[in-house]
Amino acid sequence: MSERVRLGIFFIFGPLFLGLYCYAAMGLPQWGHYRGPYGDVISRVAVFERHATDAVNAINYDYRGFDTLGEEFILFTAVLGIMLLLRREEGAADTKADARKQGEKSNEVEDNPALSTTIQAVSLPAVFVTVIFGFYIGLHGQLTPGGGFQAGVILATAPILIYLAQNTKAFKRITSHPVIEVIEAIGAASYGLIGIAPLLLGVPLLTNVLPRGVTGDVFSAGTIALISACVGIEVTAAFLLVAYTYLQEIISGEIAED
Amino acid sequence: MSISAPLPQHLANAVPALPIVLPLLTATVLAVLRKHLPRPVIDAIGIGASLLNLVVCSLLLYEANTQTVVYWFGNWYPRGSIVLGITFVIDPVSAGLACLAATLTTLALLFSWRFVDAGSNHFQPLMLVFLAGMTGFCLTGDLFNLFVFFELMSTAAFALCGLKTREPAPLQGAFNFAVTNTIAAFMVLTGIAFLYSVTGALNMAQIGLLLAHRHDPLVLFACALITCGFLTKAAIVPFHFWLADAHAVSPTPVCVLFSGIMVELGLYAVLRLYTVIFLPAMDTKSTSLRTILLVFGTVTALYGGAMCYAEHHIKRLLAFSTISHCGLMLTAIALQGPLAAAGFLTYLLAHALDKAALFLVAGILLHRLRTASEPALFNQGKKLGFTATLWLLGALGLAGFPGFGTSLGEALTSNAAEAANIRWLSIVFLISGTLTAAAVLRVGFRTFLGWGTKPISDRAAQIDELPETQDGDDTTFWYHIVPPILCIAGAIAVALLPGVREHILNAANRLSNQPAYLHTVYTGETQPLPSLANLDLSARSAAFRGVIAALLAAALALTSVFRSRIPRILRIGAYLEGPLLALRSIQSGHVGDYVLWMTVGIATIGTTFVVMLR
Amino acid sequence: MPPHLSLLPFIVAGWLFFCGLYGIITSRHLVHCVVCLAVLQTSTYMLLLGIGYRLGGAAPVFADIFPGTATVDPVVQALMLTDVVVEAVVVALLLAIVVKAYEKSGCIDPKDLSTLRG
Numbered sequence: 001m002s003e004r005v006r007l008g009i010f011f012i013f014g015p016l017f018l019g020l021y022c023y024a025a026m027g028l029p030q031w032g033h034y035r036g037p038y039g040d041v042i043s044r045v046a047v048f049e050r051h052a053t054d055a056v057n058a059i060n061y062d063y064r065g066f067d068t069l070g071e072e073f074i075l076f077t078a079v080l081g082i083m084l085l086l087r088r089e090e091g092a093a094d095t096k097a098d099a100r101k102q103g104e105k106s107n108e109v110e111d112n113p114a115l116s117t118t119i120q121a122v123s124l125p126a127v128f129v130t131v132i133f134g135f136y137i138g139l140h141g142q143l144t145p146g147g148g149f150q151a152g153v154i155l156a157t158a159p160i161l162i163y164l165a166q167n168t169k170a171f172k173r174i175t176s177h178p179v180i181e182v183i184e185a186i187g188a189a190s191y192g193l194i195g196i197a198p199l200l201l202g203v204p205l206l207t208n209v210l211p212r213g214v215t216g217d218v219f220s221a222g223t224i225a226l227i228s229a230c231v232g233i234e235v236t237a238a239f240l241l242v243a244y245t246y247l248q249e250i251i252s253g254e255i256a257e258d
Numbered sequence: 259m260s261i262s263a264p265l266p267q268h269l270a271n272a273v274p275a276l277p278i279v280l281p282l283l284t285a286t287v288l289a290v291l292r293k294h295l296p297r298p299v300i301d302a303i304g305i306g307a308s309l310l311n312l313v314v315c316s317l318l319l320y321e322a323n324t325q326t327v328v329y330w331f332g333n334w335y336p337r338g339s340i341v342l343g344i345t346f347v348i349d350p351v352s353a354g355l356a357c358l359a360a361t362l363t364t365l366a367l368l369f370s371w372r373f374v375d376a377g378s379n380h381f382q383p384l385m386l387v388f389l390a391g392m393t394g395f396c397l398t399g400d401l402f403n404l405f406v407f408f409e410l411m412s413t414a415a416f417a418l419c420g421l422k423t424r425e426p427a428p429l430q431g432a433f434n435f436a437v438t439n440t441i442a443a444f445m446v447l448t449g450i451a452f453l454y455s456v457t458g459a460l461n462m463a464q465i466g467l468l469l470a471h472r473h474d475p476l477v478l479f480a481c482a483l484i485t486c487g488f489l490t491k492a493a494i495v496p497f498h499f500w501l502a503d504a505h506a507v508s509p510t511p512v513c514v515l516f517s518g519i520m521v522e523l524g525l526y527a528v529l530r531l532y533t534v535i536f537l538p539a540m541d542t543k544s545t546s547l548r549t550i551l552l553v554f555g556t557v558t559a560l561y562g563g564a565m566c567y568a569e570h571h572i573k574r575l576l577a578f579s580t581i582s583h584c585g586l587m588l589t590a591i592a593l594q595g596p597l598a599a600a601g602f603l604t605y606l607l608a609h610a611l612d613k614a615a616l617f618l619v620a621g622i623l624l625h626r627l628r629t630a631s632e633p634a635l636f637n638q639g640k641k642l643g644f645t646a647t648l649w650l651l652g653a654l655g656l657a658g659f660p661g662f663g664t665s666l667g668e669a670l671t672s673n674a675a676e677a678a679n680i681r682w683l684s685i686v687f688l689i690s691g692t693l694t695a696a697a698v699l700r701v702g703f704r705t706f707l708g709w710g711t712k713p714i715s716d717r718a719a720q721i722d723e724l725p726e727t728q729d730g731d732d733t734t735f736w737y738h739i740v741p742p743i744l745c746i747a748g749a750i751a752v753a754l755l756p757g758v759r760e761h762i763l764n765a766a767n768r769l770s771n772q773p774a775y776l777h778t779v780y781t782g783e784t785q786p787l788p789s790l791a792n793l794d795l796s797a798r799s800a801a802f803r804g805v806i807a808a809l810l811a812a813a814l815a816l817t818s819v820f821r822s823r824i825p826r827i828l829r830i831g832a833y834l835e836g837p838l839l840a841l842r843s844i845q846s847g848h849v850g851d852y853v854l855w856m857t858v859g860i861a862t863i864g865t866t867f868v869v870m871l872r
Numbered sequence: 873m874p875p876h877l878s879l880l881p882f883i884v885a886g887w888l889f890f891c892g893l894y895g896i897i898t899s900r901h902l903v904h905c906v907v908c909l910a911v912l913q914t915s916t917y918m919l920l921l922g923i924g925y926r927l928g929g930a931a932p933v934f935a936d937i938f939p940g941t942a943t944v945d946p947v948v949q950a951l952m953l954t955d956v957v958v959e960a961v962v963v964a965l966l967l968a969i970v971v972k973a974y975e976k977s978g979c980i981d982p983k984d985l986s987t988l989r990g
Contacts, residue, residue, distance in 0.1 A: 001844075001851050003898070010854055010897050013861040014890055020479055020864040021886035022879070027476030028455050031878040032927035036458020037340050039924065039945030043932055046946075047939045055932040055946040060953060066331040066344045070394065070406040071954045073282050074413050077387045078961035080289055081417025084380040085429075085968040145933060149957060182290050189286040192279050198333075202268040205275035207333040216935070242964055246971070402951060409958050413965065420969055426977035430985045433969050437896065437909060440962050447916050447955065448889070454948070455923040848982050849905065850897040857893055 051212040052142040052221035060147065061224045065206040069191055072231055076188045079238045086245050115166045123165035130158045134236075141228035142221035148228040152235020160243055172251050175244035180237050187234025194227055274329040274346050274397070276314050277356060281307055281390040285383035292379035297372060304382035305367045308389055312360035315393070319353035323761070325784035326768070328399075336780060341461035347399035347779055350765035351603065355519070355526060358607065359392040361748075362518045362614055365741035366511035369618055373625070374509060377421050381509075388414035388515065395523055399779060401450050402460045404527065408446065408491070412439050415520060418512045419504050431507035434849050438490060438500040441856060446487035452480035453535075463779035466534045466772060473540045475868050481536050482864040486856075488531075491524030493581045494588055495558040496855040499845055502565075505577035510621030513573060517580040518614040522606050525584060529591050529602065529769070537594065538772050543871040544594060548678070550866055551592030556686050558585025563693030565845070567814075568838040570632040572620045572701060576613065579656060579694035583609050586690055590671045593678055600766035601670030604759075608663025608752045612655035615745035616698065619649050622738050623705070632701055637708035645734070646706035648742050653702065655749050657695035657808040658687065660801035663752030666759065669800035684800070688807050695811035696818075703819045710819035764789065881922035888915035900981050902970040906963055913959040917952055924948030 029035055042063060043055050052058040060068050138151030163171035198207040206223075213220030244251075284307040288300055321327055327348040334343025367385060376382065391411030398404050416439075420432030454460060456476060457468040469477060490497035501521070505513050537544055562582025569575040587609070590602035622645050624630050627638045639646065655662040668687045675683040703709045752758055767787050768774065774785050817824060844851070892912025899905040924945030930937055932946035974980050 001846060001848070006850060006854055006897060010857060010894065013858045014893060016861040016865060017857060017893075018886050018890045020861070020868060021889065022883055023868070024452065024476045024479035025879060025882035025886065027474050028452070028882060028923065030875070031881055031922055032925055034924055034926045034929075034945050036454070036945070038342075038458050038460070039947045041337070041340055041342065042946060043943050044939055047934050053934045055934065055943070056949045056953070059946055059950040062332060063334060063342055064344055064402070064950060067403055067406050067954055070403070070410050071957050073387060073390070074406070074410050074958055075961050076286070076289075077384065077410065077413045077417065078965045080380055080384060080387075081413065081420075081965050082968045084377045084384070084417055085420055085423060085965075085972050087378055087380075087423070143935060145931070149953065185286040185290040189283055192283045192286070195275075196279060199272040199275065202271055203333050204271050204329060204331055205279065206331055246968075402954075406954060409962075413962065416965055416969075420972070423972055423976070426973055426985070429969050429973035429976060433902070433966065433973065436962070436966050436969065437905065440909060441893075441896075441912065444913055444916055448919060451916065451919045451923060460947075847985065850899060850982060853893060853896045857897070
């Protein structure tokens with residue numbers, strides 16, 4: 001199908017779809033006047049029932065914790081898929097793309113200017129602050145906005161900062177360590193095990209069976225805090241694996257050049 | 259445990275969650291140990307996990323036969339009519355589909371024992387996650403949970419589709435698959451958001467309760483979006499383009515799962531959401547809805563059949579036949595009512611097993627003869643007698659030959675159509691069955707019997723598949739041949755085993771009754787329903803049509819195979835193979851075209867719903 | 873927001889969906905195609921957050937407000953969190969497919985990837 005035909009057909013049916021969307025949206029409750037019962041009920045009871053001040057994370061890890069289990073395993077599966085797709089194969093045939101990359105790489109490393117000393121000096125304190133902040137966000141998931149997923153992403157940016165500060169060897173040593181895969185799997189499995197533990201006590205999966213503690217403490221809200229921490233571990237490891245898998249060819253080239 | 263006693267409480271609180279959690283945990287263990295354990299151990303753990311899943315799902319099916327199991331995660335029971343948590347509603351249909359998923363996964367993992375390339379052992383954990391995703395999709399009673407499991411299933415599927423990374427074709431197929439199905443998932447999510455805004459609920463039963471008799475444009479557009487999203491997964495025209503590409507490039511065990519259960523789950527989701535939420539919402543307009551869905555189903559069935567006959571790559575051929583049969587199943591859903599639902603379920607079960615057997619035989623051909631392209635397979639299969647028998651039986655199953663479950667499904671659906679004064683539906687079944695069976699028979703005649711001349715080689719068949727098993731092993735082991743035997747035996751058992759028909763009728767009856775569903779979700783009790791067993795079902799005319807379809811299929815295949823020896827007028831098969839070029843060029847392999855057709859589809863269905871069903 | 877503009881967030885959501893579709897259909901570069909898919913996915917965030925907003929509502933964090941004060945809807949924010957994670961991982965997986973496809977075939981334009989034509 002030629003470009004013009006494609007555009008022609010799209011400009012008939014696309015605006016029709018957009019028009020339908022807007023027409024349907026006219027039937028929505030007026031913006032700013034949320035009236036559904038679900039959110040209000042949870043806002044009223046979450047603090048008293050679960051001693052968690054952050055209602056969003058109470059929903060994520062307790063009321064609808066099963067969805068988050070599925071979501072965490074989507075992340076796990078995607079990382080497994082990325083490692084599958086970008087795996088190094090023995091005896092893979094050279095294509096012309098590979099050859100072109102080889103030629104480009106030798107030029108690239110010569111053209112790259114050295115990083116300024118300011119950046120190299122600032123990067124280490126920046127990494128330090130990132131890691132501390134990441135741990136803070138992860139541990140306070142049940143109290144303030146944040147939690148496991150957000151903390152994991154923040155913590156995963158710390159080694160990337162190191163890589164950007166041109167310390168490729170340190171980056172490789174951190175992220176290619178085989179224990180990262182194990183940590184990721186342990187993080188994912190621990191969510192499942194925290195869910196299974198209530199089964200042994202005779203209540204359904206993912207029931208919040210740990211002591212609720214005092215509202216406002218770091219160690220409160222039962223399994224919410226624990227699940228949040230495990231998810232943080234898993235997400236950190238997952239993103240490190242993804243970063244390493246994408247960069248591995250470039251890194252090997254850069255290290256070989258040194 | 260007697261048939262009327264429920265599970266003891268501590269088991270009732272544990273068992274329904276196991277079919278999801280156990281495969282996921284096993285997948286994490288396998289992901290860690292994949293480089294350290296030898297291949298047979300990892301395969302064995304995978305097969306063991308899916309067998310365990312099968313056992314647990316069978317237990318749930320046994321329990322659900324007497325009373326629906328309602329399981330509240332996190333112990334969050336509903337407060338009044340407001341549902342706070344996520345629920346699993348396990349009735350016989352859900353549990354049955356979960357068992358089917360577990361069975362096909364076990365057979366697929368058994369088939370891939372030791373020799374199929376497993377991508378350094380990533381294959382087995384991904385299959386287990388795929389199984390968990392499918393099981394959760396069947397069992398859930400919450401809309402957003404349905405979306406999450408849809409995405410889990412899809413992510414594992416994208417990764418499995420792109421497993422063979424040595425050739426560029428699998429990557430293109432996986433890309434097209436991923437883009438179209440992700441757009442579908444987000445259409446579903448948009449629809450869920452619209453429904454949430456007017457009801458304030460995410461639980462299917464609560465939404466069904468709140469949306470009664472409401473069919474304003476918002477609800478209709480949400481229905482259209484959700485329908486289009488799930489019909490994309492179900493590969494209905496015009497959302498079907500990704501299926502042929504994905505099947506042509508995936509490893510055989512993965513194709514078995516795609517065609518056998520993943521695509522059918524899209525149709526199941528449509529059926530479940532329509533019976534619980536949308537049909538009660540549309541009450542007076544359900545006849546118009548029936549017409550719209552019948553049109554799409556019929557077009558899909560005929561288009562799929564025609565494209566199937568025109569294909570020369572075995573897996574793409576079988577993929578188009580899946581599209582055709584999914585169109586037939588959509589017509590069964592369109593008819594509404596317990597009898598049609600029973601026809602849908604029977605046809606689904608029989609088609610899944612039959613198609614799985616055909617794909618497994620294609621895998622055996624790929625393993626023994628190192629090719630999947632019809633021109634290259636010509637006359638190569640003369641020594642594979644047993645495989646040829648299985649292929650022939652599979653073809654008969656596609657045609658709806660009496661004795662196969664497809665014939666029974668067609669009988670039930672035709673009876674439901676007669677009751678609604680739609681007499682042409684059985685002709686559609688006949689044509690679709692003839693075309694797809696003829697294609698399979700044509701391949702069989704050329705490969706196993708060596709009849710006729712070498713077929714014209716075309717573009718699609720030239721892009722052949724690399725063999726997926728290692729070189730140097732030229733025998734068909736027991737684990738290659740037992741799975742297809744079991745599948746064919748299952749497809750026959752659906753029709754011939756006594757008691758299966760009654761169970762399916764009861765299950766369909768429970769599924770179609772929305773007030774009973776609401777009552778069960780909110781109170782946990784299952785109401786007894788009037789039985790359907792006293793319906794007068796004549797399967798004889800369907801059996802007759804099945805025999806006609808098989809004979810016509812054989813004749814069509816022969817006119818194609820022996821095209822040089824018969825007069826020009828009679829070369830019907832050859833005419834069908836060649837001049838369909840215009841139709842085939844629409845399937846261009848370009849992702850922009852596929853998404854364009856999806857846009858055309860959602861705009862058309864959206865406009866039709868909003869205009870006709872208001 | 874004046875009442876006659878109150879449909880604006882939802883129209884923006886629809887517009888984002890439309891732009892995403894347009895981008896994918898007319899794309900000439902696989903990475904551009906994946907990013908347009910991400911744009912399409914963001915339309916659902918706009919829709920969800922627009923649905924859950926309450927004028928004058930506080931954030932649903934009760935660290936210093938008492939439960940019972942008017943807050944925005946926490947449920948859609950939880951749904952959006954799941955949504956964002958799903959989007960990020962699907963985009964990552966698709967980009968891996970793109971990288972590998974470029975490596976194996978040398979083409980980056982969808983119309984040059986012609987191995988799977990009907």
